[in-house]
Amino acid sequence: MSEAAVKTAAGKPRPKYLNLQALLFEIRLPVTGWVSILHRVSGALLFVSMVWLLWMLDRSLSSEAAFEKIKHYAGLWPVKLSLLVLIWAYCHHFCAGIRYLFLDLDRGIDLATARLTSWITFVVSFAFTALLGWKLW
Amino acid sequence: MEAVVSRVVTGARYGLRDWLAQRVTAVIMAVYSVIVVVGLIGSAPFSHEIWKGIFAHTWMRVATLLFVASLAWHAWVGVRDILMDYVKPDGLRLSLQVLTLLVLASFVGWTIQILWR
Numbered sequence: 001m002s003e004a005a006v007k008t009a010a011g012k013p014r015p016k017y018l019n020l021q022a023l024l025f026e027i028r029l030p031v032t033g034w035v036s037i038l039h040r041v042s043g044a045l046l047f048v049s050m051v052w053l054l055w056m057l058d059r060s061l062s063s064e065a066a067f068e069k070i071k072h073y074a075g076l077w078p079v080k081l082s083l084l085v086l087i088w089a090y091c092h093h094f095c096a097g098i099r100y101l102f103l104d105l106d107r108g109i110d111l112a113t114a115r116l117t118s119w120i121t122f123v124v125s126f127a128f129t130a131l132l133g134w135k136l137w
Numbered sequence: 138m139e140a141v142v143s144r145v146v147t148g149a150r151y152g153l154r155d156w157l158a159q160r161v162t163a164v165i166m167a168v169y170s171v172i173v174v175v176g177l178i179g180s181a182p183f184s185h186e187i188w189k190g191i192f193a194h195t196w197m198r199v200a201t202l203l204f205v206a207s208l209a210w211h212a213w214v215g216v217r218d219i220l221m222d223y224v225k226p227d228g229l230r231l232s233l234q235v236l237t238l239l240v241l242a243s244f245v246g247w248t249i250q251i252l253w254r
Contacts, residue, residue, distance in 0.1 A: 044219060047212050057251055061192060061251060090170075101163070
């Protein structure tokens with residue numbers, strides 16, 4: 001970063017380099033950006049969790065004793081909490097994904113609508129998470 | 138005048154196929170998810186008997202396999218996008234991409250074993 005930072009007309013030093021501080025405290029994502037990055041984060045989370053979920057499906061279908069064991073295991077609070085996070089990840093990925101399908105079809109691409117559907121994505125995915133979490137326990 | 142196109146070799150195809158596949162598989166998974174969730178919420182107390190019964194139907198096994206195969210293809214496109222964005226050394230990225238493919242292929246194999254045993 002040897003180039004001298006230049007102040008723009010708006011008084012902001014440019015170029016802006018990305019670092020941890022900038023990412024955490026200085027760059028404010030708009031709501032549409034949050035939907036986007038969380039779509040990626042939730043997708044990655046679901047990918048790395050897939051081995052665990054498949055393992056539970058495998059055990060739960062193998063025998064009655066194994067099923068009861070998995071049922072008990074799923075009742076432990078760290079497991080419950082992890083499952084709830086994954087349920088949220090699935091719901092968010094699902095809702096945001098449907099939003100992207102509409103954007104692909106050029107529906108809802110003006111700023112006001114895009115912001116509104118972003119908020120709807122958050123509200124609906126949280127509501128689904130709460131509903132499914134409540135239903136499961 | 139000839140346009141100068143400078144393309145970096147990334148191992149990715151510059152095509153429509155994966156983009157489309159990601160969307161088609163998304164719709165397949167969405168339909169399956171809604172049917173399963175609605176079915177499970179409607180069903181009575183959760184026991185091994187009921188759980189095994191659900192997966193005893195051939196159509197449910199086929200639908201579940203279709204879901205997992207869709208998931209594998211969908212996740213391949215998504216994970217590859219993530220790797221292309223964040224992993225810059227070519228050798229490491231290629232290794233991770235191959236690893237991802239192997240993992241996803243084995244998930245599909247494992248699912249077949251879980252469903253038809």
